[in-house]
Amino acid sequence: MEHLLKIEGLDVSFNEQARALRGIDLIMDTGQIHGLVGESGSGKTVTSTCIIGLLPVPPGRINGGSMIFKGRELLNLSEAQRRSLRGREIAMVFQEPARYLNPALRVGEQITEMLILHQDLEKQQAIAKALEIIDLVGLKGGTKTLRRYPHELSGGMKQRAMIAMAISCNPSLLIADEPTTALDVTLQQQILKLIQDLKQRFDMGILFISHDLAVVHEIADRISVIYAGRIVESTTKKRLFEEPLHPYTRLLLLSIPDAGKRGTRLKAIPGTVPDAEHIPSGCAFHPRCPLAEEICRHQDPETADYGSNGEGHTAACHMIGKKWIDL
Amino acid sequence: MQVLTFALRRFGRLLLTVLLISTIIFFVIRVIPGDPALVIAGIDATQEDIQAIRAQLGTDRPLIVQYLSWLSDIVRFDFGTSMISSQPVTQLILERFPITLSLAVMGIIISILIAVPLGVLSAVKRWSLWDYLGMVFSQIGMAIPSFWLGIMLLLILAVKIKIFPLFGSGSIRHLILPALSLGIARAAVLLRLTRASMIEELSKEYVITARSKGLTERMVKYKHALKNALLPVITVAGIQLGYMLGGAIIIEQVFSLPGLGRLFLFGVYQRDFPLIQGGVVFVAVIFSLINFIVDMFYSVLNPKIRIR
Amino acid sequence: MDRFVELKALSKRFHGSGLLPQNRGGTLAVDRVSFGIEKDSVFGLVGESGCGKTTLARALLYLDAPSSGEIWFDGTLLGDLRTRELRRFRRRMQIVFQDPNSALNPKMNILHSLEEGLMNLGTAKDPRRRRIVELLELVGISPSHVQRYPHEFSGGQKQRIVVARALSMDPEFLVLDEPVSNLDVSIQAQIINLLLDLKNEFSLTYLFISHDLHLVAYLSDRIAVMYQGRVVELAPTDELIHRPLHPYTVKLFSSVPGIRGSILKQKQAAAPAGQKQAAATTPGCSYYQQCSHGDIACLQQEPQLTDVGNEHLVACLKISRVCP
Numbered sequence: 001m002e003h004l005l006k007i008e009g010l011d012v013s014f015n016e017q018a019r020a021l022r023g024i025d026l027i028m029d030t031g032q033i034h035g036l037v038g039e040s041g042s043g044k045t046v047t048s049t050c051i052i053g054l055l056p057v058p059p060g061r062i063n064g065g066s067m068i069f070k071g072r073e074l075l076n077l078s079e080a081q082r083r084s085l086r087g088r089e090i091a092m093v094f095q096e097p098a099r100y101l102n103p104a105l106r107v108g109e110q111i112t113e114m115l116i117l118h119q120d121l122e123k124q125q126a127i128a129k130a131l132e133i134i135d136l137v138g139l140k141g142g143t144k145t146l147r148r149y150p151h152e153l154s155g156g157m158k159q160r161a162m163i164a165m166a167i168s169c170n171p172s173l174l175i176a177d178e179p180t181t182a183l184d185v186t187l188q189q190q191i192l193k194l195i196q197d198l199k200q201r202f203d204m205g206i207l208f209i210s211h212d213l214a215v216v217h218e219i220a221d222r223i224s225v226i227y228a229g230r231i232v233e234s235t236t237k238k239r240l241f242e243e244p245l246h247p248y249t250r251l252l253l254l255s256i257p258d259a260g261k262r263g264t265r266l267k268a269i270p271g272t273v274p275d276a277e278h279i280p281s282g283c284a285f286h287p288r289c290p291l292a293e294e295i296c297r298h299q300d301p302e303t304a305d306y307g308s309n310g311e312g313h314t315a316a317c318h319m320i321g322k323k324w325i326d327l
Numbered sequence: 328m329q330v331l332t333f334a335l336r337r338f339g340r341l342l343l344t345v346l347l348i349s350t351i352i353f354f355v356i357r358v359i360p361g362d363p364a365l366v367i368a369g370i371d372a373t374q375e376d377i378q379a380i381r382a383q384l385g386t387d388r389p390l391i392v393q394y395l396s397w398l399s400d401i402v403r404f405d406f407g408t409s410m411i412s413s414q415p416v417t418q419l420i421l422e423r424f425p426i427t428l429s430l431a432v433m434g435i436i437i438s439i440l441i442a443v444p445l446g447v448l449s450a451v452k453r454w455s456l457w458d459y460l461g462m463v464f465s466q467i468g469m470a471i472p473s474f475w476l477g478i479m480l481l482l483i484l485a486v487k488i489k490i491f492p493l494f495g496s497g498s499i500r501h502l503i504l505p506a507l508s509l510g511i512a513r514a515a516v517l518l519r520l521t522r523a524s525m526i527e528e529l530s531k532e533y534v535i536t537a538r539s540k541g542l543t544e545r546m547v548k549y550k551h552a553l554k555n556a557l558l559p560v561i562t563v564a565g566i567q568l569g570y571m572l573g574g575a576i577i578i579e580q581v582f583s584l585p586g587l588g589r590l591f592l593f594g595v596y597q598r599d600f601p602l603i604q605g606g607v608v609f610v611a612v613i614f615s616l617i618n619f620i621v622d623m624f625y626s627v628l629n630p631k632i633r634i635r
Numbered sequence: 636m637d638r639f640v641e642l643k644a645l646s647k648r649f650h651g652s653g654l655l656p657q658n659r660g661g662t663l664a665v666d667r668v669s670f671g672i673e674k675d676s677v678f679g680l681v682g683e684s685g686c687g688k689t690t691l692a693r694a695l696l697y698l699d700a701p702s703s704g705e706i707w708f709d710g711t712l713l714g715d716l717r718t719r720e721l722r723r724f725r726r727r728m729q730i731v732f733q734d735p736n737s738a739l740n741p742k743m744n745i746l747h748s749l750e751e752g753l754m755n756l757g758t759a760k761d762p763r764r765r766r767i768v769e770l771l772e773l774v775g776i777s778p779s780h781v782q783r784y785p786h787e788f789s790g791g792q793k794q795r796i797v798v799a800r801a802l803s804m805d806p807e808f809l810v811l812d813e814p815v816s817n818l819d820v821s822i823q824a825q826i827i828n829l830l831l832d833l834k835n836e837f838s839l840t841y842l843f844i845s846h847d848l849h850l851v852a853y854l855s856d857r858i859a860v861m862y863q864g865r866v867v868e869l870a871p872t873d874e875l876i877h878r879p880l881h882p883y884t885v886k887l888f889s890s891v892p893g894i895r896g897s898i899l900k901q902k903q904a905a906a907p908a909g910q911k912q913a914a915a916t917t918p919g920c921s922y923y924q925q926c927s928h929g930d931i932a933c934l935q936q937e938p939q940l941t942d943v944g945n946e947h948l949v950a951c952l953k954i955s956r957v958c959p
Contacts, residue, residue: 054539087542092539100535101533101536101755102536102554104629213891214849218892233612252821255821256820256824258849259852265828268824269821272791
């Protein structure tokens with residue numbers, strides 16, 4: 001069975017020294033929301049940039065690996081071929097709609113231009129389609145809204161407009177890069193619901209990137225955790241939260257405050273996330289890991305599958321199964 | 328509707344500006360030492376002669392009366408009579424205005440035609456040959472005084488190779504060289520601005536969105552980025568037009584064009600009060616009008632400012 | 636009973652742009668807010684963007700003087716004080732903001748940043764330097780880095796420096812306005828633990844402002860919920876989490892994505908029953924339009940904070956009638 005997207009061993013660096021991605025493995029299927037969780041500097045945005053084919057090639061460089069989208073190797077494509085996929089098959093929603101929408105063009109224009117370009121529609125047809133789409137994403141107001149400029153819309157409406165643009169040509173893969181991070185809690189909830197609705201309706205695969213484990217827990221079916229350019233753990237939502245394997249994942253879950261932990265001390269992860277130019281030898285997490293041993297300092301762990309019942313559960317760690325003390 | 332209220336507010340500002348400037352110039356001239364009556368009367372004049380001239384000029388009345396009379400004249404576009412040439416100032420200005428206007432408009436058009444395409448090209452193909460050419464051109468253009476350029480153009484294209492007429496003002500042909508000297512100098516500045524503005528827009532986030540939508544590079548650059556990039560360029564071009572209309576004095580001198588610049592220059596030499604006053608108010612009005620038009624144009628391009 | 640910090644009907648109005656007073660309009664960012672903070676406690680303030688919580692924080696410290704109302708600090712009415720005396724009180728009340736980048740002057744190395752306050756107090760050079768070394772060690776920054784500039788530190792480190800600076804004044808009361816929102820998840824826990832340790836060691840009182848409900852619930856002893864400049868609900872944390880009463884609070888809590896074991900995730904709130912038509916100037920409850928429980932009575936009378944038992948205050952006509 002062909003996966004929607006299969007990334008294997010993707011290795012990307014910047015300016016020779018900064019190793020942004022050190023062998024990313026990721027598998028996505030249609031009808032699935034795959035959460036990619038990581039902190040700033042972990043490589044999640046670089047991953048999404050690569051998938052959509054917008055990696056600036058100097059200073060960036062793809063050193064190896066493969067990205068197969070619906071059977072085609074993306075890394076072999078020319079710029080023209082990549083461009084034909086963008087917007088049409090692979091679309092993206094960004095974090096701060098205020099900055100990511102063109103302030104000088106009307107909202108409707110920013111939607112119809114895609115329809116005209118990718119689906120060869122006439123202007124009137126495109127407008128009609130655009131009206132359908134904005135209704136679908138919960139943007140009220142019909143033609144009036146299409147004629148508005150981005151700054152005339154509220155934050156939540158702007159984000160819906162961006163989503164409308166992204167799904168307008170019925171893409172197979174939607175990448176959502178922190179789409180709710182800049183929004184208030186109640187708006188966030190609405191947008192998450194919207195994304196879930198769209199998944200049902202459109203038969204898409206959605207890559208949902210976030211630093212917020214709680215949000216990812218809400219929305220994702222499968223989750224991959226990225227740290228210093230590698231996927232350290234990847235499995236179903238249930239397994240990740242109930243039986244996390246990798247120390248980073250476990251510590252992350254323990255360090256997040258919530259009401260249930262009142263009165264107890266948070267388990268903070270010591271140290272800081274390494275930047276791409278100074279990645280520790282061996283396992284990148286070893287300086288911060290309470291389980292680290294000699295081998296962790298020298299050898300980057302392989303990714304292995306610890307899953308059962310056909311549910312994949314991969315993790316990259318030498319110390320799987322080691323007992324945790326004082327937790 | 329928003330646009331209308333915006334327009335009205337801006338227009339109100341225009342009127343206020345003109346009023347303020349008229350008032351200032353009125354009082355400034357009268358504060359400067361030197362009695363025009365004396366100048367006109369000459370050294371040997373008697374007190375009666377001087378008094379008579381004062382009465383004629385109206386400078387013997389109380390200041391406030393003079394001011395109010397001046398204001399009521401302005402509203403009717405009556406700037407009085409030139410002391411030197413005894414012709415109505417308004418008429419003098421209106422005779423000369425078309426030449427200066429044509430010169431300025433041609434100048435700014437040439438400016439934009441050079442600066443914008445080169446500037447955009449520079450920005451889009453950074454560090455390429457075009458970019459270097461553009462930067463070199465802009466450096467030279469800013470360093471060369473426009474009158475020197477004018478003289479050079481005259482030398483080469485009107486004397487050595489007789490393509491253009493040397494002086495006079497009969498036709499468009501007479502205006503081309505002066506417009507070029509004016510335009511090229513301004514183009515240098517506009518080019519840098521266009522380049523910088525375009526580079527800045529191209530680095531903004533909405534450009535990433537545009538690319539992610541699969542739009543062609545052409546659409547990304549010229550439909551999305553350019554529209555935003557042109558905003559500051561338009562403003563500056565408009566202001567430059569205003570200056571040019573004030574009378575590109577030196578250029579007019581070099582090319583012997585009977586425009587406003589020369590008119591006002593002589594007026595100042597000869598202490599021709601009414602002419603100077605009328606000239607300043609006129610320029611103020613024109614400048615404000617241009618700013619107003621630029622503002623309106625800007626608000627069409629940049630929807631964000633219509634709200635205030 | 637006078638609490639350590641007490642706000643009474645605090646209001647802050649930002650003026651509009653009209654020339655005549657009647658056209659001025661403007662926004663009432665903080666609307667007659669009253670609450671008290673006990674010594675040595677953590678008081679949490681939650682709300683979404685635009686609810687006025689940051690304006691409240693600034694007004695409380697007189698960074699933007701309040702338009703009306705009273706602020707009592709340790710028994711003294713701040714409005715009564717003259718500028719000089721106010722400055723002395725300011726020492727005892729410090730604030731830590733969200734963005735450490737704008738809080739630290741990029742042109743000053745952190746020694747200077749930390750020294751400034753102490754220099755203003757007239758502390759001599761040596762005791763100053765010693766104090767700074769103490770503070771840096773307290774917040775976990777190596778004193779050998781003291782000549783470095785802000786950009787040489789990470790986000791988490793910068794925030795620690797900001798905390799150190801706030802502490803250099805020996806404050807008793809600290810306002811923390813989204814102090815960890817800009818930080819990475821794994822760093823947040825470090826800073827939070829630090830804040831709790833410092834609180835215990837120095838007997839500090841905190842006003843903790845955040846949009847992150849989990850965090851506020853974790854840290855606070857009492858929580859106030861703000862909506863459009865007003866406090867709509869106020870209760871001890873456990874009480875509030877188990878029994879949120881105001882419709883807005885319920886909606887807020889149910890919108891928060893929760894992970895296993897979190898008590899906050901309540902039953903799904905009913906979807907808002909569409910927009911109701913409201914007159915241009917609506918007296919009565921400001922939440923009326925979004926509320927699925929409201930009726931005509933809500934429009935006529937502005938709900939006041941009413942005690943419904945267990946020190947639980949709610950500003951809602953429906954609820955206060957239901958509960959004894």
